[in-house]
Amino acid sequence: MHGTTQARPAEVFASEEQPRLLPAPTELYDLPIYATPKVHRDHHIEVAKALYSVPGRLIGQRVEVRADPSMVRIFHRGQLVKIHPRQAPGRRSTDPHDLPAQKSAYAMRDLDRLRRMATEQGDAIGAYATALLDIPLPWTKMRQVYALLGLVKKWGAEGRSLTLVQARALLDAVRGERLEAPCVTMLMLGLRPGELLGLPWQAVDLDAATMSIHQALKVERGTKVVLGPLKTKGSRRSLAVPEPVVDVLRAHRARQRRERLALGPAWHDSGLVFTTTIGTPIDPRNFRRAFGRATERVGLGHWHPHELRHSAVSLLSAAGVRLEDVADVVGHSTTRMTQQVYRHQVTPTVSAGRAAMETMFGGQVGGQLAVIGGTETTHED
Numbered sequence: 270m271h272g273t274t275q276a277r278p279a280e281v282f283a284s285e286e287q288p289r290l291l292p293a294p295t296e297l298y299d300l301p302i303y304a305t306p307k308v309h310r311d312h313h314i315e316v317a318k319a320l321y322s323v324p325g326r327l328i329g330q331r332v333e334v335r336a337d338p339s340m341v342r343i344f345h346r347g348q349l350v351k352i353h354p355r356q357a358p359g360r361r362s363t364d365p366h367d368l369p370a371q372k373s374a375y376a377m378r379d380l381d382r383l384r385r386m387a388t389e390q391g392d393a394i395g396a397y398a399t400a401l402l403d404i405p406l407p408w409t410k411m412r413q414v415y416a417l418l419g420l421v422k423k424w425g426a427e428g429r430s431l432t433l434v435q436a437r438a439l440l441d442a443v444r445g446e447r448l449e450a451p452c453v454t455m456l457m458l459g460l461r462p463g464e465l466l467g468l469p470w471q472a473v474d475l476d477a478a479t480m481s482i483h484q485a486l487k488v489e490r491g492t493k494v495v496l497g498p499l500k501t502k503g504s505r506r507s508l509a510v511p512e513p514v515v516d517v518l519r520a521h522r523a524r525q526r527r528e529r530l531a532l533g534p535a536w537h538d539s540g541l542v543f544t545t546t547i548g549t550p551i552d553p554r555n556f557r558r559a560f561g562r563a564t565e566r567v568g569l570g571h572w573h574p575h576e577l578r579h580s581a582v583s584l585l586s587a588a589g590v591r592l593e594d595v596a597d598v599v600g601h602s603t604t605r606m607t608q609q610v611y612r613h614q615v616t617p618t619v620s621a622g623r624a625a626m627e628t629m630f631g632g633q634v635g636g637q638l639a640v641i642g643g644t645e646t647t648h649e650d
Contacts, residue, residue, distance in 0.1 A: 276429065287374055296548070298460065299338045301336060301337040302316065302317055302335070302336040302337075303335055304316055304333075305331050305332065305333055305334070305604075306332065307329070307330070307562065308327045308328050308329060308331075308332060308382065309410075309411070310379045310411060311408045311411035312324075312325050312328065313361065313362070313363070314332060314334070314343070316334050316336050316341060317336060317358060318359060318379060319356035319358055319360050320349070320356075320362070320412075321341055321356070322351070322353075322361075322363040323343060323350065323351055323522065324334065324350060324351070327350070330345065333345070338355060339355055340352060341355055341362075348428065349405070350365070350531070351645060361409070363406070363409055364598070365406065368408050368409075379411070380407055383411060383414050383415075383425070384398055384399055387399075387414060392626050398417060401414055401417075402414065404442065418539065427615075428585035429576050430540045430582070431569075431572075431576070431580040431581065431584075432579045435540060436630065438567050438568075439563070439567055439569065442563060442566060443563055447524075448559060448560065448563055450520070450543070451465055452563075452577065453513060454515055454575065455577040455581070456512065456577045456581055457511050457514050457579060458508055458510070458581065459509075459578050459582060459595075459598050460482065462553055462574045463486050463553065463577060464482050464485050464499065464504070465543060466485075466543055466556060466572075467476075467485040467550075468480070468542045468553050469540045469542065470522075471540065471544055473510075473542060475510075475518060475519055478509060478511075479507060479508065479509060479631040480510050481507050481508075482497065482505060482507075483499065483505050484497065484498065485498070486541075486550055486553060488552070488554065489554055496550075508598065517641070518542070522542075528547075529548065532547060532548070537546065556574060557573060557574055560572065560573070560581065581599065581631070582599060607627070
């Protein structure tokens, strides 16, 4: 009982206050994000792992950002300079008016500097960087070139390819091991590591000797291994599988079935061709380490699995396969990238033939002649 009004609080609330209350919100309140990012040379800032364009006059300066669930507001010295719709992580919002109106010398100065930095690392690196920036709005690709230079710093600039002798030595060393099937498959079909590790059994027809490449395994946010789309639409392709690859995949499938029966309910049925001993997808980082140890054991030094793809291009070209067919095998939509990125390895030729490849790549793989095959391919858009 209230001492002054002599009213009961519950009664006052029910009669006077409760009717005035608004309905409780049905959605959780999303707190806005506040940040003070620096404007990059590519005319963008990064907020919550998404990119937003800012007028070029602010390059090198810090701006204040308020990002709510629907809008991103950008301020400079208290003045609103830009509004963008909120983007998901990994996406970008670019207003063409924030970029230079024309490719004047002033506007191109940072791009030219990037090209020079890339070319200093080697012709192939320079050609790749030039291809990335050869678009109407090259400023939107500057971060990719910086990322490329970061990879060069970490792994080195020289693109390498196994010689025929080295390739034979590697395959001999891993014969009968768990690495044999992935090594033979990558080397003879030129797959990317992610394409190899993301390959499902349903995309492989060993009786017809064909394989469909339509997905890839990736490491997301540095920790999570996920299946996702291929690098480009042009990477989707169907491949004729050489007999040695068919043989090692049959043996690999038999081994995988034995492992599944041994584990019973503990087996994780991912449906992938290449898995761990319990059926889960192989972490690309673990595959990279295992492959590096194998190449060191052979006496080749440390190699990266992606260099098997480089080797496939080099060996196919040396065998006389046309550049157009090489591009189809490795999933390049045109020969331009094959020429520019692998031009230190590719020897363009006029004619090709399986007999030439058999002569070039003799040896035993799974009891069969080791042939780098794949001129009989079809390319899917």
